[in-house]
Amino acid sequence: MTYLLRDVSTMTVRGLRLVSRDVDAIITAVLLPVIILLMFVLVFGGAVDIGTDYINYVTPGVILLAAGFGAANTALAVERDMSSGMVERLRSMPVTAWTVLSGHVAASLVKNLVTTAVVFGVSILMGFRPEATPLEWLAAVGMILLFVGWITWLAALVGVLVRSPDAAGGFSFFVMFLPYVSSAFVPVDTLPSWLRGFAEHQPVTPVIETVRSLLAGDVATVADPGGVAALAIIWCLGLGLLFAVSAGLAFRARR
Amino acid sequence: MAAIVTAEGLHKSFARRGSTSPPVLDGLDLELEEGAVLALLGPNGAGKTTTVRILSTLLRPDAGRATVAGFDVVRDARRVREIISLTGQQVAVDGKQTGAENLTMMGHLAHLPRRVVRDRVAELLTAFDLADAASRRVDTYSGGMRRRLDLAAGLLTRPRIMFLDEPTTGLDPRSRQALWDVVRAVVDEGTSVFLTTQYLEEADRLAQRVALVDGGRVAAEGTPAQLKRQVGEAGVELTFVSPADAGRVAPVLTAATVTAATVDGARVRVPTDGSVAHVRSVLSVVEATGVVPEHWEVRAPTLDDVFLALTGHVGQDRPARSAEVAA
Ligand SMILES: Nc1ncnc2c1ncn2[C@@H]1O[C@H](COP(=O)(O)OP(=O)(O)OP(=O)(O)O)[C@@H](O)[C@H]1O
Ligand SMILES: [Mg+2]
Numbered sequence: 001m002t003y004l005l006r007d008v009s010t011m012t013v014r015g016l017r018l019v020s021r022d023v024d025a026i027i028t029a030v031l032l033p034v035i036i037l038l039m040f041v042l043v044f045g046g047a048v049d050i051g052t053d054y055i056n057y058v059t060p061g062v063i064l065l066a067a068g069f070g071a072a073n074t075a076l077a078v079e080r081d082m083s084s085g086m087v088e089r090l091r092s093m094p095v096t097a098w099t100v101l102s103g104h105v106a107a108s109l110v111k112n113l114v115t116t117a118v119v120f121g122v123s124i125l126m127g128f129r130p131e132a133t134p135l136e137w138l139a140a141v142g143m144i145l146l147f148v149g150w151i152t153w154l155a156a157l158v159g160v161l162v163r164s165p166d167a168a169g170g171f172s173f174f175v176m177f178l179p180y181v182s183s184a185f186v187p188v189d190t191l192p193s194w195l196r197g198f199a200e201h202q203p204v205t206p207v208i209e210t211v212r213s214l215l216a217g218d219v220a221t222v223a224d225p226g227g228v229a230a231l232a233i234i235w236c237l238g239l240g241l242l243f244a245v246s247a248g249l250a251f252r253a254r255r
Numbered sequence: 256m257a258a259i260v261t262a263e264g265l266h267k268s269f270a271r272r273g274s275t276s277p278p279v280l281d282g283l284d285l286e287l288e289e290g291a292v293l294a295l296l297g298p299n300g301a302g303k304t305t306t307v308r309i310l311s312t313l314l315r316p317d318a319g320r321a322t323v324a325g326f327d328v329v330r331d332a333r334r335v336r337e338i339i340s341l342t343g344q345q346v347a348v349d350g351k352q353t354g355a356e357n358l359t360m361m362g363h364l365a366h367l368p369r370r371v372v373r374d375r376v377a378e379l380l381t382a383f384d385l386a387d388a389a390s391r392r393v394d395t396y397s398g399g400m401r402r403r404l405d406l407a408a409g410l411l412t413r414p415r416i417m418f419l420d421e422p423t424t425g426l427d428p429r430s431r432q433a434l435w436d437v438v439r440a441v442v443d444e445g446t447s448v449f450l451t452t453q454y455l456e457e458a459d460r461l462a463q464r465v466a467l468v469d470g471g472r473v474a475a476e477g478t479p480a481q482l483k484r485q486v487g488e489a490g491v492e493l494t495f496v497s498p499a500d501a502g503r504v505a506p507v508l509t510a511a512t513v514t515a516a517t518v519d520g521a522r523v524r525v526p527t528d529g530s531v532a533h534v535r536s537v538l539s540v541v542e543a544t545g546v547v548p549e550h551w552e553v554r555a556p557t558l559d560d561v562f563l564a565l566t567g568h569v570g571q572d573r574p575a576r577s578a579e580v581a582a
Binding site: 003006007010011013014017018021022084085086088089090091092093094095 | 344
């Protein structure tokens, strides 16, 4: 048990080194959301009329999109481990499967915390005016981390299962599109009805609504923020647990 | 002495249902004595890595049984992992970490006390000639340096059994020598070593016993000396400009030395014990004929020869290796 904690911290330090020394990935992780933010605000911003400043509406969505994309990159890191000799060696040691993956997950949480801060900074420069108490900020960041958590565990599962870096890369692309079919960029009721059903019930929507109502209460589009937040938390914890367990099992089973 | 690693009738096939490709392992039996070095010798695709992966708990055999220190590699995998170390054929180090960071990480994962990790890392970096590069990222290492670091990582703990899968492939002679020294040192401390290699010389230098794998089974097993005796001795090989020249020299050589010289095209081969006196006498005989060879060398039996002699065919896919001159 004491070894478990020590192993996780060893693997977390490793994960952080790998992430922080991958300069290309860091630049992408920061630039991509900034460009998307610019695009939404400058290009689509004029066309979308939701009765308030669009940047206040869209920033939480872009943050989650960026976090999702950043988290999905874990699939690449895990795939690299699986296809290199690294996992072979680790599996020949008395180290549990879960430990190896948790290092990547912890690193992903830290990395996304940093990129999220940068995107918040840029959006504030561009006119985003959150009106949140420190406690609400904390809650919003916590919500984002929960979201990053389940996406990262899903990414870890994908990384274990896929057999090529291309497939792992394809996954991050897919995750990036998930927020598009939610209330991230436009209110759900503007979507065609067949998409609306999906958008209303997919896990990204309650997360976005929660972050939005915490940071920019005036553009919140939900009547019952507390209920939505609970739903968001249940989604994230449930999916996180599901994918963490599956990733651990898949890791052990792959031989 | 007791066997510390045993394999009985290991079978493994990667063939998909309906495919007719032969199994990779087809009833492989092995035994490694405690405190000894066993070399598994075979060409590409012989099943060396597959065997190592089964013994180090990474792969389940389709049939058969293997134990390490008495523990079954399938049922008691955890126990096995606590006492072995594996250095696989593929290098397992992170390019984005420095050499020292890589080793330190492995030391911590092996649950060594921090102080021990620090000392052992420094010791190994020096032993593998990596001390100067210790704080450089592995990305900047040459292939040989990476390989050396990888081997060092496998030596952090003092495992009871060490698996080394082609540890010196891609190493220059100096690094190869350094690895051999380190392996001998761990064996002196009581570690048993299970080694795979394509080089007879390596098996010869390190192993008390050699097992030759072919067609998924052990085709021959014995001490290096026994195997080499089965193959034959070293020979002086002379290459002439034409088969006609070779034909003129061979009978003279057979008459002068007691052993028969064999002719293969423009090449003549005379068995030798490798001694200076014998080689000189062979060369004097050739010189006296007045026919000048284009090239000559003393060749020890190579893996090719071992294979040819023991299995009746040459292994496939093997990279050509330049002939070695016997000491
Ligand atoms: N996971 C796998 N899936 C399918 N085929 C495999 C797998 N692992 C090994 N093989 C096949 O099994 C055979 C033996 O492979 P193995 O790696 O054990 O050979 P080897 O003796 O280590 O060769 P080398 O000297 O090239 O390392 C090869 O034909 C290889 O293609
Ligand atoms: Mg191999």
